[in-house]
Amino acid sequence: MERYQSATGQLMNKSKCRVFFGNFTDQRKTKVLEVLDMLQGLCPEKYLGVPLIQGRVTREVASVVLNKIKLKLNSWKGRQLSFQGL
Structure with missing residues (x-):
């Protein structure tokens, strides 16, 4: 994870991360959760x-x-309509 972060410049927010x-x-x-220092996610989650x-x-x-x-x-289509002709 540290290699990924340094290569991409993206930082992980471990409080928002879950391992499935x-x-x-x-x-x-248990070992994976300890190494990653994250919580386990349970389905269903969004x-x-x-x-x-x-x-x-x-x-x-x-x-x-x-x-x-x-x-x-x-909603996107509605924003593209022109009301000038009305």
Whole structure:
């Protein structure tokens, strides 16, 4: 992580970072959390407003994200309209 930070100039805010595990032993999880000095994340959690889930993305999860995108696009389109012709 330190190499990444020095190479990119980006700094991590460890209070906002979480580590997510797959099939790890408890001993290995503990070691990773100690080395990274971060907390363990549990699903479901959100990243940039998108829910992180284990397994396949369901229609319900995808529809939430798609609806947010549609709302953004509609607001952008509305700002591009010209009212001079009215």
